[in-house]
Amino acid sequence: MATIEMIEAARDRLAGRVRRTPLLSSPFLNEIAGRRVLVKPECLQHTGSFKFRGAWSAISHLAPDVRARGVIAFSSGNHAQGVALAAKLHGIPSVIVMPSDAPRIKIENTRAYRADVVLYDRATEDRDAIGAQISQERGLTLIRPFDDPLVIAGQGTAGLEIAEQAAEEGLDAADVLVPTGGGGFASGIALALEAKVPRLRVRTCEPEGFDDVARSIAAGRIERNASHAGSVCDAIVTPQPGNLTFPILSRLCGPGMVVTDQEALRAVALAFQRLKIVVEPGGAVALAAALFHGETLGDTVIAVVSGGNVDSNVFEDALRQKP
Amino acid sequence: MATIEMIEAARDRLAGRVRRTPLLSSPFLNEIAGRRVLVKPECLQHTGSFKFRGAWSAISHLAPDVRARGVIAFSSGNHAQGVALAAKLHGIPSVIVMPSDAPRIKIENTRAYRADVVLYDRATEDRDAIGAQISQERGLTLIRPFDDPLVIAGQGTAGLEIAEQAAEEGLDAADVLVPTGGGGFASGIALALEAKVPRLRVRTCEPEGFDDVARSIAAGRIERNASHAGSVCDAIVTPQPGNLTFPILSRLCGPGMVVTDQEALRAVALAFQRLKIVVEPGGAVALAAALFHGETLGDTVIAVVSGGNVDSNVFEDALRQKP
Numbered sequence: 001m002a003t004i005e006m007i008e009a010a011r012d013r014l015a016g017r018v019r020r021t022p023l024l025s026s027p028f029l030n031e032i033a034g035r036r037v038l039v040k041p042e043c044l045q046h047t048g049s050f051k052f053r054g055a056w057s058a059i060s061h062l063a064p065d066v067r068a069r070g071v072i073a074f075s076s077g078n079h080a081q082g083v084a085l086a087a088k089l090h091g092i093p094s095v096i097v098m099p100s101d102a103p104r105i106k107i108e109n110t111r112a113y114r115a116d117v118v119l120y121d122r123a124t125e126d127r128d129a130i131g132a133q134i135s136q137e138r139g140l141t142l143i144r145p146f147d148d149p150l151v152i153a154g155q156g157t158a159g160l161e162i163a164e165q166a167a168e169e170g171l172d173a174a175d176v177l178v179p180t181g182g183g184g185f186a187s188g189i190a191l192a193l194e195a196k197v198p199r200l201r202v203r204t205c206e207p208e209g210f211d212d213v214a215r216s217i218a219a220g221r222i223e224r225n226a227s228h229a230g231s232v233c234d235a236i237v238t239p240q241p242g243n244l245t246f247p248i249l250s251r252l253c254g255p256g257m258v259v260t261d262q263e264a265l266r267a268v269a270l271a272f273q274r275l276k277i278v279v280e281p282g283g284a285v286a287l288a289a290a291l292f293h294g295e296t297l298g299d300t301v302i303a304v305v306s307g308g309n310v311d312s313n314v315f316e317d318a319l320r321q322k323p
Numbered sequence: 324m325a326t327i328e329m330i331e332a333a334r335d336r337l338a339g340r341v342r343r344t345p346l347l348s349s350p351f352l353n354e355i356a357g358r359r360v361l362v363k364p365e366c367l368q369h370t371g372s373f374k375f376r377g378a379w380s381a382i383s384h385l386a387p388d389v390r391a392r393g394v395i396a397f398s399s400g401n402h403a404q405g406v407a408l409a410a411k412l413h414g415i416p417s418v419i420v421m422p423s424d425a426p427r428i429k430i431e432n433t434r435a436y437r438a439d440v441v442l443y444d445r446a447t448e449d450r451d452a453i454g455a456q457i458s459q460e461r462g463l464t465l466i467r468p469f470d471d472p473l474v475i476a477g478q479g480t481a482g483l484e485i486a487e488q489a490a491e492e493g494l495d496a497a498d499v500l501v502p503t504g505g506g507g508f509a510s511g512i513a514l515a516l517e518a519k520v521p522r523l524r525v526r527t528c529e530p531e532g533f534d535d536v537a538r539s540i541a542a543g544r545i546e547r548n549a550s551h552a553g554s555v556c557d558a559i560v561t562p563q564p565g566n567l568t569f570p571i572l573s574r575l576c577g578p579g580m581v582v583t584d585q586e587a588l589r590a591v592a593l594a595f596q597r598l599k600i601v602v603e604p605g606g607a608v609a610l611a612a613a614l615f616h617g618e619t620l621g622d623t624v625i626a627v628v629s630g631g632n633v634d635s636n637v638f639e640d641a642l643r644q645k646p
Contacts, residue, residue, distance in 0.1 A: 019345060020345070020346070021345070022342060022343070022344070022345055022367065024342075024367060027408075027435075027436075028432075028435065039369070041599075044345065044347060044598070044599055048599050085350075109351075112350075112351065113350075118643070166357075234354040269635075272601050272638075273635075274633070275367070275601060276364075276366040276367055276371050276600060276601040276602075276631035277367070277600060277601065278595050278599040278600065278601060279599075308599035312592075312596075312642040315595075315642070316639050316642065319635040319638070319639065320635075
């Protein structure tokens with residue numbers, strides 16, 4: 001189980017490696033939201049998403065002889081790039097198993113970080129069997145995307161930064177909105193804030209139709225999504241919350257928030273116009289919740305942006321949304 | 324004349340008001356440039372450009388009774404927004420004289436910061452006469468865009484941040500590339516670095532056809548541009564360097580660098596893809612110089628991005644440039 005001590009240890013291992021992302025704001029966004037909105041842009045993190053934090057935390061904690069044999073991950077997106085860069089900077093090999101229909105740019109970026117990318121056919125091949133065989137042959141360690149205490153601890157280092165930055169802003173209470181897929185990011189941040197500034201309270205944010213976390217928190221047990229694809233917010237679409245993340249989310253996070261794909265795209269456009277940052281749709285769901293669903297929120301909201309790895313055609317579609 | 328003492332005093336007045344922008348980087352950009360490239364994104368500054376620094380510096384230094392009467396500025400762009408927000412935060416009125424054909428979004432933003440926007444017809448009306456009449460009637464103080472020691476000192480606070488951030492990176496020598504219009508930003512940064520880390524040396528960057536600063540530095544006297552419009556880098560197109568900025572640029576800045584509009588647009592697209600920041604073409608000329616004109620540069624370059632106030636149609640054009 002991840003703890004605040006593990007998060008603080010992860011912060012020490014990440015020192016000098018992770019980028020401390022700033023807090024941004026705009027009076028125009030405050031006006032739309034009807035409250036003060038601070039934005040934590042993890043799109044500016046190395047590899048363009050928070051995933052580098054968890055990947056570095058897990059890889060840096062391995063015993064040297066185990067680490068030297070290398071790591072493996074399954075991912076079509078941001079986790080792939082985070083693991084590939086963290087492995088490269090440790091000077092160890094990485095294998096990333098990706099579906100052959102993953103976006104070309106994400107495959108190319110993962111390769112550019114010197115990962116050995118193994119493609120598989122989603123329709124005909126068994127991803128886990130492929131991964132198990134490669135891992136055994138090469139003695140690789142699996143780096144899970146969220147259901148791993150060391151990964152959760154790494155993501156939680158963003159929560160330590162939020163606690164420090166809230167203090168710099170004179171804040172001791174706020175809603176902290178976090179884009180949520182499997183729940184590693186939200187649960188890590190929630191654990192950090194519980195220890196440091198308990199009146200900063202996390203609310204998970206998801207796209208409509210893929211609100212497994214909101215339903216799970218409400219039901220008190222893990223619920224699954226009916227479908228696995230079909231949202232422009234692909235980066236945070238996962239089948240269900242993790243076995244390790246769900247108890248943390250359930251204990252610490254307020255009612256889950258849900259936004260439409262169109263609201264996420266409008267938030268992408270507003271982040272372009274008002275904050276000058278590039279956000280992927282899935283990374284914009286917390287900002288969308290702050291801007292368009294404020295009814296249950298307090299005076300001040302910290303909206304976390306989880307990533308910015310968006311293809312230019314999707315970004316252009318977002319810019320053409322009516323504001 | 325601006326001095327390091329004035330820059331440090333401006334920093335004190337800006338404390339808690341200005342955003343300390345981070346240093347960003349990407350291994351992909353390093354590879355294109357053939358050297359280490361660090362990017363200082365002032366597009367993330369309040370109002371989307373560095374101009375807020377100089378405006379706050381000048382307004383905060385006025386005697387309270389003078390300041391209370393209000394300020395006036397001439398600008399079609401980033402200076403307008405910087406002055407308007409700094410005035411609003413001081414609780415004083417501002418008048419911004421803008422050409423009636425300025426981009427609608429910039430007029431609306433300036434009004435949204437509660438400035439009194441006075442439009443004039445470039446073809447038929449005399450901007451200076453309009454401004455002089457309003458200033459006299461209302462007792463307003465003119466805030467110049469660059470040729471004012473307090474404005475230069477404010478822009479120089481970005482140079483103090485660069486000096487600190489270079490030390491954090493273990494750097495004691497680098498080329499510091501700065502987008503340059505009238506020269507307030509480049510001269511302020513150069514003065515700060517001269518005092519703090521003299522081996523961080525500024526090079527001015529301009530778009531082709533509007534290289535008045537490069538030619539002036541080379542000639543040892545102020546040279547003018549042949550034309551006043553026609554570059555996509557409109558934010559940094561000015562007729563000539565300032566009478567106060569030129570002696571500083573001439574003494575402290577290396578040979579000026581020049582990039583094409585197309586190179587600036589490619590840099591906008593690469594900043595989108597690799598850094599997840601929104602940059603306007605004029606704000607991207609230093610990054611373009613670092614990426615595409617490295618022949619005369621050393622191992623490490625700090626490229627300053629000056630602003631991100633770009634219309635979405637121009638941004639979409641940039642994303643469609645071949646890389």
